[in-house]
Amino acid sequence: MFGQKAAVDKATFRVEGSAMIGIIGRSGAGKSTFLRMMNRLTDATSGRILFNDRDILSLTGARRRAWQSDCAMIFQQFNLVPRMDVVSNVLHGTLNRRSTLATMFNLYPTADIHKAIDILDRLGIADQAAKRAEVLSGGQQQRVAIARALMQDPEIILADEPIASLDPMNAQIVMEALRRIHEEDGRMVIANLHTLDTARRYCDRVIGMRDGRIVFDGTPEQLTTGVARDIYGAGADFSEEATSTEIGAIARSDAAAQLIRKAEAEAG
């Protein structure tokens, strides 16, 4: 709850085994809040999240931190340290299991450094390892962020609009990397996605959110244009290629048009 408003309300879903799941819905639907609750970055007022019988919302202290390292998070803006080199950024993924002293002096075990390079290599960017993060392209930076997440060896990767700032080619590279990590490592991936076609193309399952609720939960095949229009609460001018932000704007302009019609009707 944020004040009187429930950003996520009665959202129930169940996952058996591992899956790659896309969450869609227009701007403000509650997608980010939902991910942040799973990761315990935002506290839920009520409800339950269970992971293999672990009651996530009741975890405190070290157990909560252990859970946060089990479900790594990736953001739209990469959240790297721009002036720091790529390997050190990746090694930051081990922070929550290192001592403060080791962190202060930037001491990393050799094994961790090798692991970081191996992960970068797997993502096709080992040649960038010594560069400062800020000189890399957006797509490369997002792969560094994925590498940092993998450094934690997480069971789940939560990605909040991982490709929203990327051009189409880099977006494809990043989505393919996430898909490969899911398939090869069996890690669960849950990604908020701002376009319908990305969710359809890369995910086994799509969850549609509207006003904090789950209004669709099914396969890409079940996600027809009609269903999508309903999820986004968009009018007849709904376009399959539109992004959630655009649809948010369209829906708002629908609402504005309605207000104008109402005012006109009242005026006579």
Ligand SMILES: Nc1ncnc2c1ncn2[C@@H]1O[C@H](COP(=O)(O)OP(=O)(O)OP(=O)(O)O)[C@@H](O)[C@H]1O
């Ligand atoms: N810290 C906060 N304080 C108050 N309200 C908030 C806060 N965070 C989110 N909200 C509200 O909760 C609702 C859901 O927000 P959320 O960011 O989860 O939506 P979203 O689906 O991720 O949207 P977008 O596609 O724009 O990222 C919105 O109405 C938002 O204004």
Ligand SMILES: [Mg+2]
């Ligand atoms: Mg969001």
